[in-house]
Amino acid sequence: MQPRPRILVVEDESAIADTIQYALASDGFAAVWCTTGEQALREFALQPPALAILDVGLPDVNGFALFRQLQALPGGAHVPMLFLTARSDEIDRVVGLELGADDYVAKPFSPRELVARVRGILRRTVRGATAPAAPLVPLAIDEERHRITYYGRPLVLSRYEYGILRVLMRKPGRVFSRDELLAQVWDAPDASFDRTVDAHIKTLRAKLKAIAPELEPVRTVRGSGYALNEDLPPAA
Missing domain, CATH: 3.40.50.2300 (Response regulator)
Structure with missing residues (x-):
């Protein structure tokens, strides 16, 4: 029963x-x-x-x-x-x-x-x-709930970490300069500095690596900025 x-x-x-x-x-x-x-x-x-x-x-x-x-x-x-x-x-x-x-x-x-x-x-x-499960993508965003999952696991992100990753996810592979990220994520970009972006990228990478240590989802392009790796492997 x-x-x-x-x-x-x-x-x-x-x-x-x-x-x-x-x-x-x-x-x-x-x-x-x-x-x-x-x-x-x-x-x-x-x-x-x-x-x-x-x-x-x-x-x-x-x-x-x-x-x-x-x-x-x-x-x-x-x-x-x-x-x-x-x-x-x-x-x-x-x-x-x-x-x-x-x-x-x-x-x-x-x-x-x-x-x-x-x-x-x-x-x-x-x-x-x-129902048949949909393929699990490496990164998925729920705009309404301000939630991003990485290989099916929700990321606990600060406001700025979420904003940076959201911008990068819009165009994987596209390089965003620090100034572009400041302008699109911060309320007062003129009051912030390049190293502010670098600091948030560092903490964001640590949270991503905690889920998939072997991968580098956020690339640094020296002298230019940051880009989301467009060749992330699909979930198993």
């Missing part, structure tokens, strides 16, 4: 949480209820759920902020999430969906509709997981 899909419910109103838990249990799910963001983070870290339902108006943290924190946990980026809130303003729905949430349900809601949406999200997730 297969275990029931585990659904994390983060809702501080007990009456609403009871309704959600009953509806989920009646449809074959195992609901885990948390009343605060702090409690949700602990439960999520212990075992990522199949799906998370997040109330936006929590007592200790905004639901949108909690969404980002959960996504940053191991496995969090692969867990679908649904926002549940009393707010019905369009801007709130837009913010939630632009963050990357899978759905948005406004209170008052139908428990049966909520469960149907949960089932629909999980069906889409399973289909996506069983």
